Amino acid sequence: MSASGTIDSGIANREPHAPEATLDRPADYLHAQSTLRSWFLTTDHKRIAILYLASITAFFIIGAVAAGVVRLALVVPNGAVMANDTYNKAFTIHGVVMVWFFLIPSIPATFGNFLIPLMIGAKDLAFPKLNLTSWYVFMTGALFTMVSVVLGGIDTGWTFYAPLSTAFSNGWVLPALIGVTIVGFSSILTGLNFVVTIHTMRAPGMTWFKLPIFVWTHYATSLIFLLATPVITTALILLIMERAFHIGVFDPAYGGDPVLFQHLFWFYSHPAVYIMVLPGMGVISEIIPAFAQKKLFGYRFVAYAAIGLASVTFFVWGHHMFINGQSDLASLAFSALSFAVAVPSAVKVYNWTATIHKGKLRLDTPMLYAMGYIGLFVLGGLTGLYLATLAINQHIHATYFVVAHFHYIMVGGTVLAFLGGLHFWWPKFTGRMYNEAWGRISALLIFLGFNVTFFPQFILGYLGMPRRYATYPPEFQMLNVLSSAGATILAAGYIFPMLYLVYSLWFGRKAPVNPWDAKGLEWETTSPPPTLNFASPPEVPRVPYDYPIQEQETKAQHR
């Protein structure tokens, strides 16, 4: 329980290496030092978060350009715009870069890095040097993969299925595989850092059930980082061995089993979906109470749902393989287990909706993203159940229905949460306010553009258009043109924030400490925070989400 007497000594005692004097430094973390060295050798979690933010934004741009190439090619059915190989390389680069270099690190490595210590009242993560190391590991892996792109690209798809990737593809597969393997270590280091930090660095009085949901979802994400990533690392190393030295693991020509690779790949890559989705849920769970000025409904259920999702997600990987030669019994089991994912997902959505009920709503930019998120996540989630239904899967497996489904989760979910969070915490990160009108326009453009791009793909999929097709039957052209047109709206929606956010860095209004009247320790310190986060130790509130409007819930909520 709240023990205000011990808070004073708490913060200073947590970080033994911090020199006392720095507490009095007036400058914030951005202006504390300005040399390049102070950025590239920093151990400040906030500066490392900014390094990550710049890196993943660059990768997002690369991935988005590749997506543009794909949508351009698909405007005509006969492949007249580019050769098949060019198309195949474009969608592979899009997938590899977006999944491994944007979506997986996106929210944890930037917002998680920046906010977890602030939210729990700590000065930094538990292992600041390890945190910097993980950024360098990430950039090293990314460099390897970019080498493969520059040398001529790869055409295996982001899934690297053997034996196509090990024996048949002529592209620069090895550097890409090595790069993705290395990036995995960065995930493991970040996950380890978060788990230890959340366990040991909480301010006195910050009990588990006072933690913001953002911290809960990052804790759940970190567990997946730690438990699942080693499996993909192993699988990729085996793939590298087979391609480089013909050691037979997956290719039947050398006595291997190609379905084994799919099992190993999806044992990681399905949980990886929750690496992308859970942090987004955390962001939404912060934004909605702030803009409804109301306590998050069903706090404990939402927290447990995060751990529930992170657990269930380890038991459903086989739903990617219903038609891939897996036993029918296994398919039945994986189908049934996949339906169980609906339970914690429903908990989240209904609790967010109930939070808005009888709140005092302000429809500012972050809230627009959050509301868009709920709509798109619900559609993405439920179409996931279509795919988990065995008989439906037999038809729409590997069609555009799948493409539409996972973009509703990845873009509608993760990217909208990322942008919502970026706008929500931008004043805290930078000390500046962005232009609200432009923010709202962009949020609406992205919502509109996204739906015009991806909703037609559900129809294309049910009509039977296979994914990863450089050419396609002419009757699918109209829907493909519609999808490409939507992509141009979406692109505009992405470009505006890049412009007005960067503009705000120099010309934006100075941000107050708490522009949204939000609760949470990160809003107690200055915008931007000082290097050691809090000038004086923050007072941990009586309950989490201590907003003016509170439901009279059962006593069980916060004992």
Add this chain to the structure above:
Amino acid sequence: MTPKHAALELWPAAASAVAVETDYLILAFTVLTLVLTVPVFLAITWFAIRYRDGQEANRDTSGIRSNLIEISWMLIPFLLTLIFFVWGARLFVISKNPPPDAMVIEAIGRQWMWKFQHPTGQSEINDLHVPMGQPIKLRIISQDVIHALYLPALRVQMAALPDRYTELWFKADKPGTFHLYCSEYCGTDHSAMEGSLTILSQGDYQDWLTHSGAQQSKVAAGKAIYNAYGCGTCHDDGSNVQAPKLAGLYGRAVRLADGRTITADEDYLRDKIRNPNGNRLAEGYKQIMPSFAGVIPEDDLGRLIDFLKSNTRTVGDAASGEATR
């Protein structure tokens, strides 16, 4: 035969009882989706209007029993969706257990063609002719990477794995010509690894077996050979390799590097494939194509030339219809 389609279709043709039931399943699931989502969307929109900051509204909370409400919105949607698990599983089990009297057709996938072998010995490339009302079991295997045979009109697909047989069965009940695809990404010409499924009455199928089995597929077989040897990598219209484009070449006059002009007839095409360089080099091109003498067997060479002769428009251009399919 290329399947005929309107410019915009919103529902795919269904050619079997399983396909029709799969459609009912997805339609019913869509109804449930609407039941579960529309109230949420309406609620969010209504709350956003009703409880907007500055609006007068009753914000007294009502002491909701949150545990009860949490458990109900966890379990009710879950139990409703489980109906679809059971229904989908039932249909899946049916489509996984072929009746003992099913006719077996062998399906072989390779980069980038399908070969089908009928029980009576006839084989065809990329196209599949099957009789109506007769259970058909496809025994599927791949010669190289993983492919997947996808028959959308029947709402079924199955992976073609290297070194291991998989099965797919169906009983078609509607005549017509439908798409047939490879649905597992398999490299450069993945999207060209497609053809058509033709469902015939029993009588028409017997007729096809005896008469048209051999002649219909020469051009299609030639196209498969063209794809199998990767000719299109350099010679397709979309290619960026400095090589002559072959669409519409047959019968045209060609200027050679040594100044002669000759007509691209069958002999020229044949010699050119077997020994492309030397005094047969076309004007303006470098000697980069390897010789295929002794590489492409004689019968295949004949089919390849048949394909090139038929290929009057862009390779892969859907508008050229039968010629390129």
